[in-house]
Amino acid sequence: MWTKLVPVTALIASVALTGGTAHAEPTTPIGGEALGSRGLVAPTGVRKPPKSKATAYVVADADTGEVLAAKDPHGRYLPASTLKTLTAVTLIPKLDKNRKVRPSHNACNQEGSAVGLSPKATYKVEDLFRALMMSSGNDAAMALAETNGSLAKTMSDMNAEAKRLQANDTVAKTPSGLDKPGQSSSAYDLALIARAGLANPDFRQYISTKTARFPAPKGYYEISNHNKLLWRYDGMVGVKNGWTSKAQASFVGAATRGGHTIVVSIMRHEGGFWDEVTQLLDWGFSVRGRTAPVGRLVDPLPASALAAPQQQSAAPGAPNASASPGVSVTPAAQPPLLDTAASKQTDSTRTVGSLVIGGGLLFGLIWLGYGIRRKRGRPRL
Structure with missing residues (x-):
């Protein structure tokens, strides 16, 4: 015995x-050592990025993957409807956009924002993706998840896609982004997922459409994109905004000028962020190519590496990373909301x-x- x-x-x-724990301690944060900081990470030798009320943000060059500035980039927060970006990136390659779908009563009765699906109407998959990314339809999110086989399968697919992209701060519990315990993402991950989406022509078409005719049981009605910067900002491509009372406001967006694309993501903002995003985009365009990056949006993992142990992002409660040459790191005032309990442990x-x-x-x-x-x-x- x-x-x-x-x-x-x-x-x-x-x-x-x-x-x-039975696994090794986390190593260098995804994207670079400086991105382990919970404070402001900015390049030296150029003017500092404009101030933002967002608890976390990332400004990056979508073409090169260079992170130009960040604030608490790996802090884990509730993503709200910005999680629909992952839903789209995951399901667009899996579903035939011309496939016709009649949504279930369950899909049509989802709480929160909706495009107004009816179980009496038939929709093309591409209609549902427009509803998802333009009108932030939680009903469309569930209809797409069920079209993919089931809600459980879709959540498994979304989390597998997050791992493939190395969006290791992201845990998807719903296809819509409605708050659910354990669900999280980060400003870094939102920028990473958006960059992957921008490489897909269908994704770009859905997020950049300002208005569209949407099917109804009898005829059509017009839907409009919730991203106000499509009308306000020169070169705006789109992507996604979100809000819940617990998550507060979140946003990820991209704009193209002079053949270059800048992506900005923000999380946990009190609201009214449009002008701040505009200023962050302007700053990104003004400094790209003129300063050393503070980090990098990593490329997706090759298929052969998906079964291997993955590099982890900074652990909750980790100290601020030391600055590299040419990088200024400002300590954070407080840790991320979802990391508070863990960070209080010594x-x-x-x-x-x-x-x-x-x-x-x-x-x-x-x-x-x-x-x-x-x-x-x-x-x-």
Whole structure:
């Protein structure tokens, strides 16, 4: 009995002494060392990026992948409807855009923003993608998920796509972005996902359409894109905005000028961010090619690497990364909302807690083994 018990107890003791994990500690954050900071990360030698009330943001060159400036880029926050960007990137290659769909009552009755799907009408898949990215239709998100086979399959596909893109801060729990426990993304990931979408012509067409005729049970009606910058900002391509009371405002957008595309993502903004995004885009165009990047939007993983262990982004509670030459790092005032509880734990509290739990399990298994041994030694009556 004891020879069988020792390996189990040794494993528990090992897990307890390593803080309750059986994997290696995270290494360099995805995109570069400086992007591990929760404060402002900006290049030196050029004017600083304009101020923003967003808790987190990223300004990047979508063509080269160079991150030009960032604030808490890997902080994990509720994404709201910006998560629909991942829904589109995942499902556009999987679904025939000319396929006709009659949505379920479940899809038509989704809460929150909706395009107004009816179970009595038939829609093309491309109509549903327009509704998803233009009108932020939660009903369209569910209809697309069900067209892909099922909600469960779609969530699995979306999270697999996030891993392929190395959007490791992103956990999708809904196809619409409606708040759900455990769901998260980051400003870095939103920029990364948007960049992947911009490479797809259908994605670009859906996000850049200002108005479109949308099918109804009898005839059509007009829908309009929620991205106000399509009317206000020269060269705006589009992408997606979002809002819930818990997530607050979020946005990811891209614009092209002079043959170059800049992408900006923001998270957890109190609202009224359009002018700030405009200023961040202007700043991005003004400094691109004139300064060293502070990080990089990484390329997707090759298929052969998907089964291998992946590099992790900065762990919750990690200290601010030290600045590289040509990079200014400003400490953050507070950690991300979803990381607050984890960041309040110190190494000592994690270790003590793990030792208490691990030690209790170890003692319990030893005592169980002792009792079984004694029981085996008793004569049977």
